[in-house]
Amino acid sequence: MSKDYREMWSGLDMNIEAHDGLLGVLTDAYKNIYLSQKNRPEGMKYFDFVISEVHGLRIEEIVEAKKQGRKIIGTFCVYVPEELILAVDGVCIGLCAGADVGSDEAEKYIPRNTCALIKAFMGFKLAGLCPYIQTTDLIVGETTCDGKKKAYELFDEMTNGKMYVMEIPNKKGEDGKSLWKNEVKRFAEKLESLSGKRITLEKLKEASKVVNDKRKALQRLSLLRANDPSPISGLDALLINQVAFYDDPLRFTAKLNELCDELDQRVKSGAGAASKGSPRILVSGSPMAIPNWKLHAITEGSGATIVGEESCVGERNFRSLLDDDFSSLDNAMQKIADRYMTINCACFTPNNERLSDIEDLAGRLKADGIIHYAIQFCTPYMMEAYKVKKVADDIKVPFLRIETDYSMEDMGQLKTRVEAFLEMIGKGVRV
Amino acid sequence: MSKDYREMWSGLDMNIEAHDGLLGVLTDAYKNIYLSQKNRPEGMKYFDFVISEVHGLRIEEIVEAKKQGRKIIGTFCVYVPEELILAVDGVCIGLCAGADVGSDEAEKYIPRNTCALIKAFMGFKLAGLCPYIQTTDLIVGETTCDGKKKAYELFDEMTNGKMYVMEIPNKKGEDGKSLWKNEVKRFAEKLESLSGKRITLEKLKEASKVVNDKRKALQRLSLLRANDPSPISGLDALLINQVAFYDDPLRFTAKLNELCDELDQRVKSGAGAASKGSPRILVSGSPMAIPNWKLHAITEGSGATIVGEESCVGERNFRSLLDDDFSSLDNAMQKIADRYMTINCACFTPNNERLSDIEDLAGRLKADGIIHYAIQFCTPYMMEAYKVKKVADDIKVPFLRIETDYSMEDMGQLKTRVEAFLEMIGKGVRV
Numbered sequence: 111m112s113k114d115y116r117e118m119w120s121g122l123d124m125n126i127e128a129h130d131g132l133l134g135v136l137t138d139a140y141k142n143i144y145l146s147q148k149n150r151p152e153g154m155k156y157f158d159f160v161i162s163e164v165h166g167l168r169i170e171e172i173v174e175a176k177k178q179g180r181k182i183i184g185t186f187c188v189y190v191p192e193e194l195i196l197a198v199d200g201v202c203i204g205l206c207a208g209a210d211v212g213s214d215e216a217e218k219y220i221p222r223n224t225c226a227l228i229k230a231f232m233g234f235k236l237a238g239l240c241p242y243i244q245t246t247d248l249i250v251g252e253t254t255c256d257g258k259k260k261a262y263e264l265f266d267e268m269t270n271g272k273m274y275v276m277e278i279p280n281k282k283g284e285d286g287k288s289l290w291k292n293e294v295k296r297f298a299e300k301l302e303s304l305s306g307k308r309i310t311l312e313k314l315k316e317a318s319k320v321v322n323d324k325r326k327a328l329q330r331l332s333l334l335r336a337n338d339p340s341p342i343s344g345l346d347a348l349l350i351n352q353v354a355f356y357d358d359p360l361r362f363t364a365k366l367n368e369l370c371d372e373l374d375q376r377v378k379s380g381a382g383a384a385s386k387g388s389p390r391i392l393v394s395g396s397p398m399a400i401p402n403w404k405l406h407a408i409t410e411g412s413g414a415t416i417v418g419e420e421s422c423v424g425e426r427n428f429r430s431l432l433d434d435d436f437s438s439l440d441n442a443m444q445k446i447a448d449r450y451m452t453i454n455c456a457c458f459t460p461n462n463e464r465l466s467d468i469e470d471l472a473g474r475l476k477a478d479g480i481i482h483y484a485i486q487f488c489t490p491y492m493m494e495a496y497k498v499k500k501v502a503d504d505i506k507v508p509f510l511r512i513e514t515d516y517s518m519e520d521m522g523q524l525k526t527r528v529e530a531f532l533e534m535i536g537k538g539v540r541v
Numbered sequence: 542m543s544k545d546y547r548e549m550w551s552g553l554d555m556n557i558e559a560h561d562g563l564l565g566v567l568t569d570a571y572k573n574i575y576l577s578q579k580n581r582p583e584g585m586k587y588f589d590f591v592i593s594e595v596h597g598l599r600i601e602e603i604v605e606a607k608k609q610g611r612k613i614i615g616t617f618c619v620y621v622p623e624e625l626i627l628a629v630d631g632v633c634i635g636l637c638a639g640a641d642v643g644s645d646e647a648e649k650y651i652p653r654n655t656c657a658l659i660k661a662f663m664g665f666k667l668a669g670l671c672p673y674i675q676t677t678d679l680i681v682g683e684t685t686c687d688g689k690k691k692a693y694e695l696f697d698e699m700t701n702g703k704m705y706v707m708e709i710p711n712k713k714g715e716d717g718k719s720l721w722k723n724e725v726k727r728f729a730e731k732l733e734s735l736s737g738k739r740i741t742l743e744k745l746k747e748a749s750k751v752v753n754d755k756r757k758a759l760q761r762l763s764l765l766r767a768n769d770p771s772p773i774s775g776l777d778a779l780l781i782n783q784v785a786f787y788d789d790p791l792r793f794t795a796k797l798n799e800l801c802d803e804l805d806q807r808v809k810s811g812a813g814a815a816s817k818g819s820p821r822i823l824v825s826g827s828p829m830a831i832p833n834w835k836l837h838a839i840t841e842g843s844g845a846t847i848v849g850e851e852s853c854v855g856e857r858n859f860r861s862l863l864d865d866d867f868s869s870l871d872n873a874m875q876k877i878a879d880r881y882m883t884i885n886c887a888c889f890t891p892n893n894e895r896l897s898d899i900e901d902l903a904g905r906l907k908a909d910g911i912i913h914y915a916i917q918f919c920t921p922y923m924m925e926a927y928k929v930k931k932v933a934d935d936i937k938v939p940f941l942r943i944e945t946d947y948s949m950e951d952m953g954q955l956k957t958r959v960e961a962f963l964e965m966i967g968k969g970v971r972v
Contacts, residue, residue: 221923221944223654253711256687259890260924275890277717280684281708285723289716459690459706489920492652493691513652 111166118170122245125238132211132239133165136401143407147343149383151376153369154346160353164400168356169241175201176245181305184246185355186231187254188422188453189278191446193432194298196317196359198305203242204355205231205249208399210516212237219264220257225487226515227399228257235268242356243269248304250297251275254457255490274300282451282458291447298443314442318434324359327366328428334373335417336475338390339382341373344416345406346383351423352400384415389535392477392507394420394468394498396485402516405483405524412529417475420468421483426453429467456490464494465501472507479508479535481528486515508535542597549601553676556669563642563670564596567832574838578774580814582807584800585777591784595831599787600672606632607676612736615677616786617662618685619853619884620709622877624863625729627748627790629736634673635786636662636680639830641947643668650695651688656918657946658830659688666699673787674700679735681728682706685888686921705731713882713889722878729874745873749865755790758797759859765804766848767906769821770813772804775847776837777814782854783831815846820966823908823938825851825899825929827916833947836914836955843960848906851899852914857884860898887921895925896932903938910939910966912959917946939966 111133116126140161160168176182183195184205195202210226212233217224220232234240243249249272251262259275266273276293279286298309307313331350334341350369354362376382391414393405398421406416419425430452436442454464472480480502484491495511502509510531514520542564547557571592591599607613614626615636626633641657643664648655651663665671674680680703682693690706697704707724710717729740738744762781765772781800785793807813822845824836829852837847850856861883867873885895903911911933915922926942933940941962945951 219927221920223918223923224920253890256888256920257924259711260887260921263891264924264927275712277710277712277714279708279710279720280690281706283708285720286708289710289720292716456691457687459684460694487654487918487920489652489655489687489918490691492654493688493695496650496695 111162113166115166115169118173119165119241122169122173122241123238124241124244128237129165129239132209136209137162139401139403143403144345144349147345147383149381150346151342151369151372153365153372156365156369157346157349157353160357161349161400164356165241169245171358172201172203172242172245176247181247181301182245183301184243184249186250186258187252188427189252189254189450189455190250190276191294191297191450192321193314193317193446194294194301194309196320197309197313198301198307200301200305203246204399205242205246206234206240206399207231208352208402208516209234211239220261223487224257224261225396225485227397227485227488228261230399230516232261232265232268235265246272248300249273253278254455255488257487278455278457280457280459287447287451290451291444294447294450295443309439311436311439311442314439315434315436318432320359320363322431322434324354324363325428325431327363327370328354330370331366331373332418332425332428334370334377337377337382338476339380339384339386339388340390340415340417341376341382343383343410344391344393344419345403345410348398348403348406348416348419348423351419351427352398354427355423356400382415384410384413389414389478389532390417390476391415392418392420392468392472392475392480393424393483394480395483395491395495396488397422398483399423404514404516404521405481405512408521408525408528409481409532412525412532414479414532417477418471420464420471422453422455425467425471426455429453456494461494465497468498469501469505472502472505477507479510479531481531482509482511484511484513486513542593544597546597546600549604550596550672553600553604553672554669555672555675559668560596560670563640567640568593570832570834574834575776575780578776578814580812581777582773582800582803584796584803587796587800588777588780588784591788592780592831595787596672600676602789603632603634603673603676607678612678612732613676614732615674615680617681617689618683619858620683620685620881620886621681621707622725622728622881623752624745624748624877625725625732625740627751628740628744629732629738631732631736634677635830636673636677637665637671637830638662639783639833639947640665642670651692654918655688655692656827656916658828658916658919659692661830661947663692663696663699666696677703679731680704684709685886686919688918709886709888711888711890718878718882721882722875725878725881726874740870742867742870742873745870746865746867749863751790751794753862753865755785755794756859756862758794758801759785761801762797762804763849763856763859765801765808768808768813769907770811770815770817770819771821771846771848772807772813774814774841775822775824775850776834776841779829779834779837779847779850779854782850782858783829785858786854787831813846815841815844820845820909820963821848821907822846823849823851823899823903823906823911824855824914825911826914826922826926827919828853829914830854835945835947835949835952836912836943839952839956839959840912840963843956843963845910845963848908849902851895851902853884853886856898856902857886887925892925896928899929900932900936903933903936908938910941910962912962913940913942915942915944917944
């Protein structure tokens, strides 16, 4: 970190000592997992810097934005329309949910059998370890799974009433879509009253351009990974997808496009993160929040390349652009609602569109194998894994199902399973 | 059982040998848990008979009804409007979901970390052990939790497309209520097309009377349990609430009212299932499907009386009557939708009305303690337990949280915990 931020963290009512410990662990993990990689693109230096300052410089920026009257909106889900937040000049931030901290505290409120992501966001808050949560003016939840839906009720008490929960329907029928459109409108009104700013058509178009440009840059990165060898490792691509939720969107997009320019050159010269012909893996399932790099580290550490994430921290976040040719504010709300409804989350029943997405992605990325990743106790994705396996069987791509949490206890066992899977792929075995 | 039903079961494509084994186990369990109780009301003889014929005579009746062209509608949830089913002369049946059978088979499709109720309904089907499922023309699911919502997608394949899933919203806002009303209307249309019968105002009023009468009889039973001593055991009352989902509704209501007449007499004479002054327990949480009698058996076996179930197999099923003063069919649909929306399931966020219900019930039933019961991995109820405990603390009623499945492995541990809880109550300790 470039300087001592302890005074800022103290001002945010954080637990400085525990936070020092957490940063120490994260710095070591990053060094071991990320900085030890070979043949990294030069452009990753920016993202390395962002990570090194993820609780420092970025928080300083946010605190500064807050001083200037901008509202800080925390989120946990790609269903929260970022355009609306930017249209009231707000800062949209994905909150800490990727590390096993404060679980003991969280388990005083929620069951032990709760997914690691939920335990983590509660644990980060209870342990005073997430500077982002501390800066928020509003925290936006959604009804995407039982665990989050019910945990937000308790989280509201822990954050002194900062929670605002958007209702996502259970089906993508006409009634559900209409309910969702009204939720989008209500969220826009909430942001207006919170910020004291009007959402105009002009502001919304501007905001939409910012978010669409970010999505386009992420799409560009995704397409580049279809090359063999992929010009970038899965670990680095995952990191970029994670940083997309934290960084200033304009700067992020510019830096990612610079990186993609470099990756274009690497493709031309045949340079890659791994050697040509190494097994290409598509990961699909639950989201991986910073610093959850576990599966990628194991898989790429075993000689494969992860070429895509069919995940909310991945394709689901950027796959669809927003059609921002708005004719009126109501038309804008409709188009925003429609765009977000194209995200194929396992919270919907049925969710067959996700199966098509996986089939398309596996084809486009020339995947040699699909690893279905579920956070333990993430019922929607664990249940859907059965259907994903059927798709993999249909398209004759080997399939491995992983269910894990944020602890390091099962690293050895996972490594053994992933290595066996890669060996099977290497032998050309098709299940 | 009064006769040999094997030919009928064979005709229903069941696994006769495994089913014989299951019936043997159930008969023994019933003898040990139910028939060993002292001071049972005479009127329980009818319900003992129903249970002894639960896979026999009742199935014969259903098979006969089917021959006469009536449609058999299976359900798993008190949100499915029974009035509509009766209005097309259908038979409404709660499906088998209360025993640990076929779990190994079920776990080939769904995660091990799935609640016992879901594993059970899938297991019963896969193992060929539920004659009710076999007779159904339609199985109605609902989106009340992640587990059921996603498991129904697979269950649809296992039942050759018999599933019909009603969408329950996540919030009880205006949009959610309007979505639900439309779901009720669509379900009515589905039943009409399935049965070839029109739902008329007259048929709906008739059907409503049948279901309301059943609810009134169950309410009467609930009120009788407020006496000290309760004239009936919690085990027997639970059984009646379970049988309410299987039996012919007219007969059930008549027999339950007869029993309540007898219970009135017992109250006058001071006769009870246990002695006056024994600890009175309110159970609250996940539903207990037949033959899930575990918690009641342990608690009453330890000398307490369970005086109420704030559960879908209990109060939530009968607490609200349907206002059937319908002015039109659309008005009827509105009133049906409104009535079912008063069921305070943990699937809603927030669900504060359930907390009020618990407070009211604990007062009315003069509960000395509240046991919160959650089926393991039942996230909505497990999460809500935290708020229920706060209510119990506020009203100064001791509180115990139980999380268990259908296996018998933790019986000893549960017994120890329940006994310690009752001892604390006996000493007048208020938490």
